[in-house]
Amino acid sequence: MSGSVESAVATITKRDPGLGPYAELAADMLTAGEEIDVLSQAYLQDTLWWRVPKRLDPEDWDDAVAGTAALLGELGLDRYAQIARSDTTTRILDAWREGPAVGSGAAAAAREASGLVAPDTDALAWGSIMGGEEATALDAIERALEDRLVRSGVDPEGRSWKRAAQETTEATLDASLEFPPGQSLFTMIVTERVESWIDGVREPRVAAWRGAVANRLLSPIDPPDGAEAMVAPMTWVLEQAADGLRLTQSHYLPPAVVREGVERFDWWPFDRPPRSEADVPQLLDLREVATDLRLVRRTGRDLKLTKSGVAALTNPAVLWRRLVDTIGGSSEFEGIVAELLALSLLHGDAVDDELERELASVLAALGWRRTDGEISPRDVGEALWERLRVWVALNIVDHHWSVWDSATQEELEPSRVALTDAGVTTVLAYLRRRALAPRHDVGHPDDFDDLDDLDD
Structure with missing residues (x-):
């Protein structure tokens, strides 16, 4: 305990022997033996509103707060002493007496109202677990x-x-x-x-893959030179909705629009044209992404751009940044599959089903399983194809099917998946966002203690 704090505690103890121990307790909680200038309002509030009710018995709460107020007043920190004596602190402790959920909710609301909660920024979101x-x-x-x-x-x-x-x-x-x-x-x-x-990951292969790209993730990643070509399919979807597009009765894109899209982006390998959007998974995926990003909205049978959609349509760099957030899908399983796919492709092309087998082993080691048993290469293959279908549509990867000899049924060329030049930058941006994601007590992407269920 520093000299000035120790002197203040001694003065309070001499004046009120019953309050002295609580003033000393307050000194320990607020300064941990350092000078009082280590104290901030945010730390004081957290001590009064969380640490006191969580660490002390309820019968000691009021005395601990009174000892805190006395100590702060003796040190000339009147503004801090007023926080200890405030109706807000009394109300929060009363809420804790009703139960932990009520108390923590009241404390969080008061902390927010104090104005001392650091807001998230475009580059950084805060988590509950910090280094x-x-x-x-x-x-x-x-x-x-x-x-x-x-x-x-x-x-x-x-x-x-x-x-x-x-x-x-x-x-x-x-x-x-x-x-x-x-x-x-x-x-x-x-x-x-x-x-x-x-x-933070226990699987050595994943730690090694992550370590190999770590230095490339430390600086912000700008849109690639080929961003316009990469976002061209989504740009085309947004252009269809720019003036409002009348959908079919089943809420699909009109057949003429579907035919235009598959011809423009080479999405249809068959002789007969598709009957509807439902036949073209790439279009369904792009529309789902555009809807999830709130770039388009459907009102009745009309598909229209939102304000965000208008901004994205006129700026390929903005649209690219928005799309980076989506290439990992919407679930954590999709996200880890996308991460492992990106890490693997950064090291080299994926040939045939080698990637499925390896990632099945990695995911099992990370704790992922089905409710009815171990995760299989087939499960992983299905999840990989869900990601690859979107990545192909966005020109993140080139996918070449196997070539077979029709007479002998021998494989002449294996199937191959490779990142495009723009795709390299895009998956690095995605990996950077995963690496910089905030960590939380429950459900953080790197917390694999709880086995996740693949069967929704």
Whole structure:
């Protein structure tokens, strides 16, 4: 305990012997033996609203808060002492007495209302599990938010503060550090998260694959030179909806539009044209992606662009960035399959069914299984084809079917899947997003303790 804090505790103990132990407890919880200037408002709030009710017996809560208020007042930190004495703190402790869910909900709401919650940025979303660098960055942001809030005097629940909080967070993350030179809090977090992405997986093959591309993920990845060609199929879909498109009674694209699409992008290898959109999986996939990204919407039988769709249609780089988010599918199983597919293709082309067999082994080692048994190469093959179908449509990969001798039924050339030049950049961008994804207590992509069920 530092001298000034120790002196304050001694003064309180002499004045009120019953309160002294709680002032000492508050000193330990707030400073851990350091000077009082290590304290911030965000840490004080977390201590009063979470640590006290979760670590102490309920009969000690009020005394612990009173000891905290006394200590802060004795140290001349009147604004902090008022938080301890506030109706908000009393209300939150009463909520905890009703139960953990009620208490934690009240504490979270009050923390949000305080204005000291670091908002997500375009480049970084916060998780509930953090490494040391990220925790340091979050503390710096919370202190910067507190400083700006106190100096400005604005309402922390108002719109102007939300904009200011965003600016403060981004500026704090991007500011150059004296040490290490050339780094920022953001780059330190990126490095830490990429390292955690590698070290956090128990399967040696996956850790090695991730480690091989790690350095390529540390810097932002710009759209590839071939972005326009890559997004051309989605651009075409959006163009059909630009002026509003009347769908069939079954809500499919009109047959004439379907024929135009398959001819333009070589999606139909048969002599007779497709009867409807339902015959063309690529179109169904693209429309689903466009809908999920809210680039298009259907009103009755009319397909129309949204504002986001208009922006994406006029800017291939924007559309590419939006599509990167979708190439891993919508479930975590699809996501890990897409990651393993990307990692494998970065090392070399996939030939025949070698990839299916290897990834089945890897996924089993990671803990993925069916409810009725082990995951099989066939399961993996089906999941891979779901991803590859979209990737082929978006020109991320080139897929060449096997060539067979019709007379002898011998395979002359194996099937082969290879990344395009634009596809290399695209899958690296996807991997970077997975590596930098926030970690949470439950359900984080790298947490494979719980076996996941492939049978929906």
